Amino acid sequence: MKQLDLGKTGFFAPEIALGCMRMADLSVNAAADVLQAAMACGINFFDHANIYGGGLSEEMFSKAARQLGIARQDMLIQTKFGIHRADETQKINTYNFSKDYLIACVEGSLQRLQTDYVDLLSLHRPDTLMEPEEVAEAFDILHKAGKVRYFGVSNLNPGQIELLQAYTNHKFVANQLQFGLVHTGMVDAGFNVNMKNAESVDHDGGLLEYCRLHDITIQAWSPYRAEVIGPVFIDNPAYPELNAKLAEYAAQYNVTKDTIATAWILRHPANMQVITGSMNPARIRNIAKAADIRLSREEWYDLYLSGGHVLP
Numbered sequence: 001m002k003q004l005d006l007g008k009t010g011f012f013a014p015e016i017a018l019g020c021m022r023m024a025d026l027s028v029n030a031a032a033d034v035l036q037a038a039m040a041c042g043i044n045f046f047d048h049a050n051i052y053g054g055g056l057s058e059e060m061f062s063k064a065a066r067q068l069g070i071a072r073q074d075m076l077i078q079t080k081f082g083i084h085r086a087d088e089t090q091k092i093n094t095y096n097f098s099k100d101y102l103i104a105c106v107e108g109s110l111q112r113l114q115t116d117y118v119d120l121l122s123l124h125r126p127d128t129l130m131e132p133e134e135v136a137e138a139f140d141i142l143h144k145a146g147k148v149r150y151f152g153v154s155n156l157n158p159g160q161i162e163l164l165q166a167y168t169n170h171k172f173v174a175n176q177l178q179f180g181l182v183h184t185g186m187v188d189a190g191f192n193v194n195m196k197n198a199e200s201v202d203h204d205g206g207l208l209e210y211c212r213l214h215d216i217t218i219q220a221w222s223p224y225r226a227e228v229i230g231p232v233f234i235d236n237p238a239y240p241e242l243n244a245k246l247a248e249y250a251a252q253y254n255v256t257k258d259t260i261a262t263a264w265i266l267r268h269p270a271n272m273q274v275i276t277g278s279m280n281p282a283r284i285r286n287i288a289k290a291a292d293i294r295l296s297r298e299e300w301y302d303l304y305l306s307g308g309h310v311l312p
Helices: 021-025 028-040 052-068 099-113 132-144 158-165 185-191 207-213 240-253 257-266 281-292 297-306
Strands: 003-006 011-014 016-019 045-047 076-081 083-085 092-095 118-123 148-154 172-178 217-221 273-276
Touching: 011 016, 016 028, 016 281, 021 052, 028 052, 028 281, 052 099, 076 099, 099 118, 099 132, 118 172, 132 148, 132 158, 148 158, 148 217, 158 172, 158 207, 172 207, 185 207, 207 217, 240 257, 240 297, 257 273, 257 281, 257 297, 273 281
Parallel strands: 016 045, 016 273, 045 076, 076 118, 118 148, 148 172, 172 217, 217 273
Antiparallel strands: 003 011, 083 092
């Protein structure tokens, strides 16, 4: 599988990663089957967050990895922090980028993951009360202790990244953002320059172009959904034209719709890393095949238009 140089820092990772948010719902044996399928496909980058499953996803991952006997050096592990849920309702009640909270979250994740370090630590959601000096200090402490190799962000806009980057010498190598065939805001605004339609609204300050200019790898999360929470669009009757087009190209390339939907993201010259959250070994194998497909320019635009988007 193609390896990406995240942030152009010499940190190489596969262009398809496995998101482990739903691993808490699995048994150890089922989780081991998922990890084994991913590793066999060249997917050895695993994305976590301290809140996934209330921490149980990280625990289940470590148990499955131990059961399979996977060496730590053969895995790349990312985790995220910054979202705090107060009680058993699991409702978010605060974002927190404070130094003490950051360090405590990392220590907790390391314990649950049964490892001495994570390869990439990302700030999960922007905290408007953040003190960038505190974030920088925490980064220094964690990096010097050998507990974090690289740092990134998730769902942050250019101004927020610039503010944080001004206080730390640790380059952000990645920004985790939702992107896929029906969640296309990052490219919609770029098409509709100087227009008055809804698609012309730039919600994120030219985020796609900013990340490309600053060598920040975009990690495309939830690539098969329109919203954060909701059904996938693949085989969804609400998206008949898109599914017909996905089926057409799937037949042409002798793969599945999942493969084509993934290949569509990988075709973008921003060199994004796709984070699939599937816990289905067969689907993971299908998604991994996207690494061997390069859609043509015409096919990319054909799929974009079939998703209900309009070019000006």
